[in-house]
Amino acid sequence: MSKEFEVAREYEVAVPPGQVWDAITSGSGGWLWPMEYEPREGGAGPFGSVITTWDPPHRLTVRTEDVGFPTQSLNQIDHTIEPRDGGRGSWVRYVHSGIFTDDWDNQYDGADKHTDFYLHTLREYVTHFAGRPVAFATFDGPGGSASSDAFAAVGPALGLADDTAEGARVRAKGPGGEEFDAVLDYRDPYFVGLRTDDALIRFFGRGRWGAPVGMSVHDFAPGADAKGNETAWKGWLDEVFAG
Incomplete structure (x- = not known):
């Protein structure tokens, strides 16, 4: 209705x-x-x-x-x-x-x-980041990430402890296990946001609504490669939710 x-x-x-x-x-x-x-x-x-x-x-x-x-x-x-x-x-x-x-x-x-x-x-x-040129990418994880409890795997895969709170400076783990410095600017049971000196990296736990985990990468670094970011981070999602 x-x-x-x-x-x-x-x-x-x-x-x-x-x-x-x-x-x-x-x-x-x-x-x-x-x-x-x-x-x-x-x-x-x-x-x-x-x-x-x-x-x-x-x-x-x-x-x-x-x-x-x-x-x-x-x-x-x-x-x-x-x-x-x-x-x-x-x-x-x-x-x-x-x-x-x-x-x-x-x-x-x-x-x-x-x-x-x-x-x-x-x-x-x-x-x-206002006014800076941006390379934007958005994409979804595999179908197996669509379950209601799947998003719980994202924090540990990033190297975030359960008690790491918003505003904390963290050493996160990205594609290929590469570590990078970031601020955990947003965190609740459905979303995680990381801010680096040159990017906003966003994770969407949409399993609650029947959809896979999603990501967007807003990369403001000079010469940023949107397709390269998508390939790297989509591979990261595939590894997190393999099997």
């Missing part, structure tokens, strides 16, 4: 509104995935959406009437950005709304939990 939903968040970030606006609309893949916006009301937005409000750097609303998913018939994303601290910082209200047509509880739970991680990654991007 069809039912409306709304996921709303408010947060502050210590960068000007224009910088938040640029991060949301530039479509670089610096914090989410590459997206293009036609800069006007009525213009084309990502994934078949239409821009219903275009008021830089204060308000952006995009609406999709034909979502293309069997479990959803309407999708809308709204960002409201206001200056704080004399324009040096920003207050942001984010609202994701629409209509789920089936599996409402599971769909809402997934949207709700992903929202916190995505918006955290946005804040990490504008704080540490």
Whole structure:
């Protein structure tokens, strides 16, 4: 049965509104995935959406009437950005709304939990990497990682102790057993985020929602190789969830 939903968040970030606006609309893949916006009301937005409000750097609303998913018939994303601290910082209200047509509880739970991680990654991007060219890659692990308890293997494979908390500096283990320095910038039962001097590395435990473990790598190093990152980290996922 069809039912409306709304996921709303408010947060502050210590960068000007224009910088938040640029991060949301530039479509670089610096914090989410590459997206293009036609800069006007009525213009084309990502994934078949239409821009219903275009008021830089204060308000952006995009609406999709034909979502293309069997479990959803309407999708809308709204960002409201206001200056704080004399324009040096920003207050942001984010609202994701629409209509789920089936599996409402599971769909809402997934949207709700992903929202916190995505918006955290946005804040990490504008704080540490804004404006830097990025090589973006996103991909999934093997089908065996789709079980509800599979994501528990990611922390140990990265060399993270169970009690390693957000904000800790860690020596993580990546592809080929190579170690690298990072900050554990996000951790809960469903997501892990690592921030290095040149990258945001994100892990998505989507088994709760019937999907494999996913990853995205936002690499800001000069000459970064998105395909090389995908090959290396996908191999890492395959090893973690082998058999």
